Amino acid sequence: MIELHDADTFAKGIPHGLFSDMRAHPGLTWTPEHDGTTGFWSVGRHRDLVVVSRDTDTFSSGVGHIQIYDIDADALDARASMIDLDPPVHTRLRRLVSSAFTPKHVERYRQAVRVRVRDCLDQLEATGGGEWVSTVAAPIPIGVICDIMGVPEEDHQYMIELSDHLVAGTANEPLEPTAYGNTTDLRLLPFNSPAAYAMAAYAHQLAERRRADPQDDLITRLIQAEIEGESLSRDEFANFFRLMIFAGNETTRSSMAHLALHVVQFPEAFDRVNRDRDLLPTLADEVVRYSSPILYFRRTVTKPAVLSGTELNEGDKVVMWYASANFDDDVFDDPMSFQPDRSSVPTHVAFGGGGAHFCLGASLARLEVAELIEEMLDREMVLADVDEPVFVESNFVNGIEHLDVTVRPSTKSAQRSDP
């Protein structure tokens, strides 16, 4: 049986062999759960994943949970943010912030991203290397999303800690219910994590400060927002904040962490882009495809349907494995090869298969990854030695927790440190 609900299956990253077998199998793949009375259908092929993603009437995010395990109706309500809701409610929430993430708008963040990238790489170079995730891959995206939301710099590290603790809720072990002074029943908290409680408490405090002193940031926009004449409730606001911090941070961090591995595994791809900088955007997208930071999202079937010959009934769980579809050789030429000029048609599905929930931050993430690559190329940074990565224990994110790297000084950094 394929243990796709077990975090151990992903302990060494994406299980490519397992996914390839799954794609070769006709129809969707059934994984039984518990005593075999329940289970879920897995979607591993690109073309099926795109169908599920784009049909929110048949494949709902609001009915049932978007993670594999089920939760009670009161927990669904308590946890719901736009990612767990269907149109039209989803659309109204998404509209509150979407203008801040258009390709044109995110260009405004480029300079701030560049400054963060430079600071982090300076730090790494100054010590001849170090732990790549905590020095480079984590601080850049959290810094960027916190700036956009309006979280002050001194709290960024706390946001990283809380967001990591949310992911810990997707590992095999249950979390300590009273951590962070939590008093809420864990089943009512996103990822069953007490960090979700702490993040909400933090968001409410920040909202208080913004009510007294509004700023040009998304926290202020959310507390002032009205949908059909009504402000967001306390829970809606907290869920929005948690989603933005989590989504804007863990995912891009994962691509940036994997980037260090790609640089060492595929040096000719980076050399080529160094000579032809027009390829930077496609290289950044290849890093995102190859790292596939989100392994899956689930939908729940609302009416009888047939997908790839498999009959689906109302209430069935359907799990879209992005990390499988991104390596589907029916769609991608030589998918295991890392191609800096890979065609964008068909597009990879690391940001989702299209439709209502397509990643809100895709343009921002692409910009951040491209900026990091460009700065590494500009300073001719050579990662001389990259240790075995320690993966995050999760069946939901393809994250790297720890990655030691050694940086060989380049002529450029020597020139910069000359008096």
Ligand code: HEM
């Ligand atoms: C490499 C980085 C990223 C990856 C791989 C990624 C991946 C994804 C995926 C797979 C989805 C679900 C798509 C679907 O269900 O169709 C999603 C949704 C979302 N992402 Fe991202 N994401 C990334 C970066 C970001 C950033 C930087 C932000 C910051 C704003 C962000 C915010 C969101 C939000 C708010 C949603 C929910 C959208 C909705 O339900 O309408 N993501 N992302």
